[in-house]
Amino acid sequence: MEALIRLIEEEYGLGILSYEIMRNSNKSLVIVLRTRKGKFLGKSLFTTEERQNFILDAEEHLRKKGIHIPKLQKTKANQRFIYWNGHPFLIQYWASGPMLALNLxxxxxxxxxxxxxxxxxxxxxxxxxxxxxxxxxxxxxxxxxxxxxxxxxxxxxxxxxxxxxxxxxxxxxxxxxxxxxxxxxxxxxxxxxxxxxxxxxxxxxxxxxxxxxxxxxxxxxxxxxxxxxxxxxxxxxxxxxxxxxxxxxxxxxxxxxxxxxxxxxxxxxxxxxxxxxxxxxxxxxxxxxxxxxxxxxxxxxxxxxxxxxxxxxxxxxxxxxxxxxxxx
Missing domain, CATH: 3.90.1200.10 (Aminoglycoside phosphotransferase (APH), C-terminal lobe)
Known part of the structure; x- marks a missing residue:
């Protein structure tokens, strides 16, 4: 994991103060990143480049239409994601707030x-x-x-x-x-x-x-x-x-x-x-x-x-x- 953290710091220019692994399964890797620029979420869905680009295309379209979706943090080279263990790995801004209750x-x-x-x-x-x-x-x-x-x-x-x-x-x-x-x-x-x-x-x-x-x-x-x-x-x-x-x-x-x-x-x-x-x-x-x-x-x-x-x-x-x- 330390190798990934160093790669993130290098590719994104983020000084990472601490991190927490939220999920590490055969389906996805999700990490909370606390940096000098704020809180971010890093994740890999262990999917293909095509699938990841489709997801990001959809999010970008909906975001432009006024749907609130966490913003993507691009790399220093203006890339949407990097690769970790052969799969896309991306970083988004942290989204806060309690989940919407279905009680009323x-x-x-x-x-x-x-x-x-x-x-x-x-x-x-x-x-x-x-x-x-x-x-x-x-x-x-x-x-x-x-x-x-x-x-x-x-x-x-x-x-x-x-x-x-x-x-x-x-x-x-x-x-x-x-x-x-x-x-x-x-x-x-x-x-x-x-x-x-x-x-x-x-x-x-x-x-x-x-x-x-x-x-x-x-x-x-x-x-x-x-x-x-x-x-x-x-x-x-x-x-x-x-x-x-x-x-x-x-x-x-x-x-x-x-x-x-x-x-x-x-x-x-x-x-x-x-x-x-x-x-x-x-x-x-x-x-x-x-x-x-x-x-x-x-x-x-x-x-x-x-x-x-x-x-x-x-x-x-x-x-x-x-x-x-x-x-x-």
Whole structure:
């Protein structure tokens, strides 16, 4: 680590007084740097040069549009990053402030509004690497694979005597029906077919890990951090992430909380009727349940908690299906 610190001092001209390793895993290296010029964050995502440049391009575009994102500190040679162990390593200004709590309707709306502003500001973004990170191209395969995975799980554990498997098997028919309905609606959606073919500059950028832990609130300003999963995608992906957090916090499906979130969002990024239809298709499809089974989260849960989780997802999915059908 001392070799990296010396390299940072040499390449950036920063006199480092002290440092603290926040994370050092197989996914990333994150260091807090205290220097004579202030506090900075150094990080490597162990990714490619192309991916790192796309992330920085996206951040720069959004920053110019008024989204608060920590500013990049360039090297003395005006480079965006240096290389450490073969991967890009960059330095950003430190962002302060507590994370935005999701405990009041006004704060949930504010979270939705922040997300809506990001999506609205992202339209028009272009990067030399845009074609590499367009998730619209993967939706067909994702839907088919997820639906097939649910069917396969259902067949594999049909005769299981494990109490946890039996609870899941009892609830799974609902998700199979919901998945089939959502998949058929997706295939019939002319808007979806047109959206897939749009140039990336007309797509939305999604944060990819939009949650209140990545929203730092200071006075009237919200700073959005950790953009390593940014890509072109549809708003439902980021909205679903926040919605899952709300459900975990409330320990139930709360349609009022969802309305607070969506109302705040639509205030900043109004979606057309056809866009809202696609939003509800994606929120109705059992992506969360498929991931729950694939990653075997139920192994660490009690039977009671498994049943509670599945019933919450059923109530949420039923709501989304109703909203989807109302827009057809």
């Amino acid at each position: 309707p006004a704060r949930i709306r504010r979270t939705g509004s922040t997300l809506g502003r990001i999506h609205a500001a992202s339209v028009g973004f272009s990067s030399a690497y845009s074609h590499l990170y367009n998730a619209a191209n993967t939706w067909d395969e994702e839907y088919r694979n997820d639906f097939t995975a649910l069917q396969r799980w259902n067949q594999q554990y049909e005769s299981s005597k494990d109490p946890k498997h039996q609870i899941i098997f009892l609830h799974l028919p609902f998700f199979l029906i919901a998945g089939k309905i959502a998949l058929e609606s997706l295939e019939k959606s002319s808007y979806y077919q047109n959206w897939r073919e749009l140039p990336t500059s007309r797509h939305f950028l999604c944060h990819g890990d939009f949650n209140n832990g990545n929203l730092l609130s200071e006075k009237q300003k919200i700073t959005v951090i950790d953009w390593e999963d940014v890509r072109f995608d549809f708003p439902s992906k980021d909205i679903s992430r926040v919605l899952s957090l709300l459900m975990r916090k409330n320990k139930k499906w709360n349609p009022k909380a969802f309305r607070y979130l969506l109302d705040g969002y639509l205030r900043e990024n109004p979606l057309s009727r056809r866009q809202r239809h696609l939003l509800y298709i994606d929120l109705a499809f059992p992506h969360i349940t498929e991931r729950f089974l694939r990653q075997q989260h139920y192994l660490e849960m009690s039977e009671r908690d498994i049943e509670k989780f599945l019933k919450q997802e059923i109530r949420k999915t039923a709501y989304m299906l109703e909203e989807m059908k109302a827009l057809e």
